[in-house]
Amino acid sequence: MNLNNITVNTQSSIRIAGSKILYFDPYQIGEAVHDADIVFITHDHYDHFEPSSIEKIRKETTLLVAPESMKKKALSEFGMATAQCLFWNPGERVEADGLPVETVPAYNKLKPFHTKGKKWQGYVVTMDEIRYYVSGDTDVNEDIGKVRCDVALLPIGGFYTMDWKQAAQYAAQLKPKAVVPTHYGSIVGKKTDGADFAKALGQMDANIKVELKL
Numbered sequence: 001m002n003l004n005n006i007t008v009n010t011q012s013s014i015r016i017a018g019s020k021i022l023y024f025d026p027y028q029i030g031e032a033v034h035d036a037d038i039v040f041i042t043h044d045h046y047d048h049f050e051p052s053s054i055e056k057i058r059k060e061t062t063l064l065v066a067p068e069s070m071k072k073k074a075l076s077e078f079g080m081a082t083a084q085c086l087f088w089n090p091g092e093r094v095e096a097d098g099l100p101v102e103t104v105p106a107y108n109k110l111k112p113f114h115t116k117g118k119k120w121q122g123y124v125v126t127m128d129e130i131r132y133y134v135s136g137d138t139d140v141n142e143d144i145g146k147v148r149c150d151v152a153l154l155p156i157g158g159f160y161t162m163d164w165k166q167a168a169q170y171a172a173q174l175k176p177k178a179v180v181p182t183h184y185g186s187i188v189g190k191k192t193d194g195a196d197f198a199k200a201l202g203q204m205d206a207n208i209k210v211e212l213k214l
Contacts, residue, residue: 001178001209003151008213011047012136012182014153018128020097024153025136029053038096041066042106042136043120044073047187051077065096067103069119090121090143100126105143106136113160114138124149133176137161137183140170149176156181156197157189164193168200171208178209185214 007015013027020037025048036057041049041064049070058064061084066074068087075082088094090105102124107116114120114137122135124147133149139162152174155161161183162170171179179201184193191214198210 001151003178003180003209003211006151006153006180006211006213008153008180008182010186010214012042012134012153012155013053014134014182016125016127016132018130020099020127022125022127022132023057024123024134026050026053026057029056032056034059036062038063038065038099040123040125040134041070041074042122042134043067043114043118044070045137048137049074063097065101065123067119067121088121090119096125104133104135104147105141106138107141107143108137108139108160109141111139111160140166144170145173147174149174151178151180152176153180153182155183156193157184157187158193159188161188164189164197165200168197168204171201172204175205176208178211180211180213182214 005017012025014024016022021035023036024040027050064085068089071087088103090103092103094101104122106120106122108114124133131149133152154167156164156167181197185191194212
């Protein structure tokens with residue numbers, strides 16, 4: 001599977017290019033490109049919801065998608081017209097600009113950083129007949145165990161999320177065609193976590209492609 005259409009800027013700042021240009025949690029965006037069709041936000045931590053980066057990628061028709069629990073903060077801090085914003089709860093099957101979207105609960109099981117009660121979420125977005133799963137900050141839990149996707153973008157840095165060992169075990173159970181590890185090598189996680197993840201997953205399932213973007 002060709003993953004050249006996927007860029008990971010830093011942390012979990014992801015761009016996926018296809019029939020639409022999708023961004024997930026844009027963070028530390030350098031150049032103002034104004035090319036986003038849809039911007040997906042997983043939760044309101046500073047390294048996932050950064051209005052200054054969104055300003056650099058948004059255009060007049062850009063849609064902003066975020067958890068319903070972020071609605072007040074997103075509208076007050078960002079200033080987009082309400083008609084250009086879509087707010088959903090975890091566990092919904094919806095549509096954004098013609099693309100099927102499934103919202104997936106994203107939370108820690110035993111850590112206090114991303115509690116289930118916050119109602120934050122990852123996304124499965126179907127574009128050009130490929131199902132992309134961007135998990136957001138999450139541990140392995142029963143809700144993400146239900147995901148079905150072709151490409152999974154998963155955090156592996158540990159502390160705030162699953163670590164590379166847990167992510168490899170989850171990916172082996174998930175069985176996507178390809179995985180892009182994220183959320184390591186900057187704020188949390190070592191630079192070597194990506195290679196460690198790829199090696200571990202390869203030993204469990206050599207048929208799953210791993211591509212390192214960080």
